Amino acid sequence: MRILIAAVAMAGLAGCGTTPIPSSQADRVPAARLKAFQDPKAGSAVMVVTRDKGVFAGGGCYTAILIDGKVAARLGTGETVTFYLTEGRHIYGLSGDAEGGGLCAAQIGQAVRESAGEFKAGETQKFRVSGDSSAWLELRPTSL
Secondary structure, three states: OOHHHHHHHHHHOOOOOOOOOOOOEEEOHHHHHOOOOOOOOOOEEEEEEEEEOHHHHHHOOOEEEEOOOOOEEEOOOEEEEEEEOOEEEEEEEEEEOOOOOOHHHHHOOOOEEEEEEEEEEOOOOOOOEOOOOOOEEEEEOOOO
């Protein structure tokens, strides 16, 4: 009996992380949730952000994608968004959704997390929003 309970618990925990989804298979963020960095210009650097699916992807609330201190988009699970940046160093990250309703607006459960990176003209860099049972959502580079 203990073995059966342990097996069921392990199977349940195996599904607790987020499930990566390639940007090509993710839904596009609707225009109403796009806030900034949407103007493709000659020499732009391209940043593609895709949010995982799954229980720990924070599916009840949107996640605010931040670029250089601005909310650039509000991203739901299984969605992708493309940003057009000037060449150079940018600070990017995520936070809870201040525009959401109820507890989402309180931004409970998602701290502001930021990183910095160099972006080159004509280059595309892909990132994914993911998480698991032991951490906040994170924005990290991806090859998907």
